[in-house]
Amino acid sequence: MKNFYWFKQISNNGRSGRRLSLGEYKNAVSWSKYLVSSGAEIKGEGEVEWSADMSQLFIGNKFASGRHSRIYRGIYKQRDVAIKIISQPEEDEELASTLEKQFTSEVALLFRLSHPNIVTFVAACKKPPVFCIITEYLAGGSLRKYLHQQEPHSVPLELVLKLALDIARGMLYLHSQGVLHRDLKSENLLLTEDMCVKVADFGISCLESQCGSAKGFTGTYRWMAPEMIKEKHHTKKVDVYSFGIVLWELLTAMTPFDNMTPEQAAFAVCQKNARPPLPAGCPLAFSHLINRCWSSNPDKRPHFDEIVGILERYSEWLEQDPEFFSNYKPSSEQSMCCFLQCMASVKA
Ligand SMILES: Nc1ncnc2c1ncn2[C@@H]1O[C@H](COP(=O)(O)OP(=O)(O)OP(=O)(O)O)[C@@H](O)[C@H]1O
Numbered sequence: 001m002k003n004f005y006w007f008k009q010i011s012n013n014g015r016s017g018r019r020l021s022l023g024e025y026k027n028a029v030s031w032s033k034y035l036v037s038s039g040a041e042i043k044g045e046g047e048v049e050w051s052a053d054m055s056q057l058f059i060g061n062k063f064a065s066g067r068h069s070r071i072y073r074g075i076y077k078q079r080d081v082a083i084k085i086i087s088q089p090e091e092d093e094e095l096a097s098t099l100e101k102q103f104t105s106e107v108a109l110l111f112r113l114s115h116p117n118i119v120t121f122v123a124a125c126k127k128p129p130v131f132c133i134i135t136e137y138l139a140g141g142s143l144r145k146y147l148h149q150q151e152p153h154s155v156p157l158e159l160v161l162k163l164a165l166d167i168a169r170g171m172l173y174l175h176s177q178g179v180l181h182r183d184l185k186s187e188n189l190l191l192t193e194d195m196c197v198k199v200a201d202f203g204i205s206c207l208e209s210q211c212g213s214a215k216g217f218t219g220t221y222r223w224m225a226p227e228m229i230k231e232k233h234h235t236k237k238v239d240v241y242s243f244g245i246v247l248w249e250l251l252t253a254m255t256p257f258d259n260m261t262p263e264q265a266a267f268a269v270c271q272k273n274a275r276p277p278l279p280a281g282c283p284l285a286f287s288h289l290i291n292r293c294w295s296s297n298p299d300k301r302p303h304f305d306e307i308v309g310i311l312e313r314y315s316e317w318l319e320q321d322p323e324f325f326s327n328y329k330p331s332s333e334q335s336m337c338c339f340l341q342c343m344a345s346v347k348a
Contacts, residue, residue, distance in 0.1 A: 050111050052076065052123035052134055059083055064142075066201075068099055073137060080137040081122055088129035096129065103131040106202045109179055110135070117170030119190060119200040138198060140191025143249075147186060150253040153279055157325050158318065159195070160250045160286070165311045166197035167246060172304035174199065175236050178208045184242035185223040186249050208236065221262035221269075222255070226296055229266045237298035243307070244293030248276050251286055283325040285314055 056077045064071040072083045086103055088096035103126070110121035110133070120136040140146065143163070147155070167189060174181060181188075181199065188201040204219060206212075211234070221229060225241035228234050245256050256276040257265035268274035275294055278287050289310060295301050302310075318324045 047126060050107055050121070050124050052125045052132070054125065057083070057134070066203075068095075074134070076122055076134050079122065080139075081134050082137045084133040084135070086131045086133075088131075090129070100128065100131070102203045103133070105206065107133060109202045109205055109207075113174070113177060113179070115170060115173040116196070117166050117198050118173060119198045135200070138190035138200075139193045140195065142187050143189040143191060143197060143246075144186035146191055147249055147253040152253050153251070153281075155250060155253055157283065160247075161311060161314055161318065163195070163197050163250055164247055165308070165315065167199065167243065168304055168307045168311055170197070170199040171239055171243060172308050174205075175239070175304055179205055180208055180211055180234075180236055181205050181239050181242075182211075182228070183219045183223075184239050184246060185220050186246055187220075189246070221266040222257050224266065224269075225298070226270045227298060229270050235298060236303070237301045240293050240301040240304065240307070241295075241298075243304075244290045244301075245276065247286065247290050247293065248278070251282060251290075252276075252279055283328060284330060285325060285328040288330050 058075040060073040060075075062070050062072050066084070069084050069086045072085065074081045074083045076083075086099055088099050090096075103124075107121075107124045110119075113121070119138065122134040122136060124133045125131065167184075171181065171184070179202075181202065182204050183201060184199070188199065190198050190200045192198070219228065223242040223245045225234065225238040228238050248256060254276075257268070257274075260268065265274075273296055278290065282290075289302075289307070293301055293307070314324070317328075321327065
């Protein structure tokens, strides 16, 4: 594979694997000294359960980065993985401590989650000032990257529906586990090769019972619910708001509020109740749902069980009637249900 060298990131005995390119070498040595174990260690609570066996980890090319992380491809126990490496800055103690807290919380949450639409956790390692989180590798990249490669408004409605349902099922599971994601956006939704979506990046997620206020929050304004922008008390419904924005992204393949800075977008959402414009030809089935999801009143936003139910019904109806999206009227839901029940009884 051109320009792709594996580096066996082990060596308690100092041996390393194959040669790295100069850039990779510089990157690797900057943190490898921390990741390589130096003998017996005392591990914190729960750490034994998720601690990576570093002798089984091969680290390859860096392929993405986050605000405070670099993401590498790798192999762990013969499995394709993504390795998120977070390094604490020496010069900023407050940020260093926030990053450590985020790492600990992300691992604790990911470790207990298991669902086809949630990225699968593999292992982690904690060697301050470097932490790593190993997850399954998703070859399709982020949904944001995929949407940016499409012409605006060009994603077929069947695909929009399928992707939306994947995301909603992942979120329904997450909420059923009492977890709020709090940073749901297309960048944190990853695709498999066969276009299945998985929810990722639990850095600022929390257990509903322990979320507290949104003070000093580092989520992303373009996708953030107004109550969270205002640093008010928030509930699971902040994820439903973000889901509404993601649904808009799926339909338009555009960036929300792309003519504004994130701060301007935050101001417009809170002070002027602004939302990204729904396309003129947006099927009512979607505009109706999006408007409910991004309602400024959290109580008016549906729960994910209702959203999954609605999207599943849309899928069924689309199967029965290829013109479903043009024919749909919100008031027709009832008659469509009757129609399907009749069809089912005729078949029986
Ligand atoms: N398991 C994975 N498989 C494939 N790509 C991944 C995986 N994990 C992360 N990525 C890529 O890396 C990017 C950043 O990952 P992630 O969001 O987890 O990092 P982060 O440090 O939390 O970022 P930020 O804080 O800026 O949101 C993702 O948008 C995606 O493109």
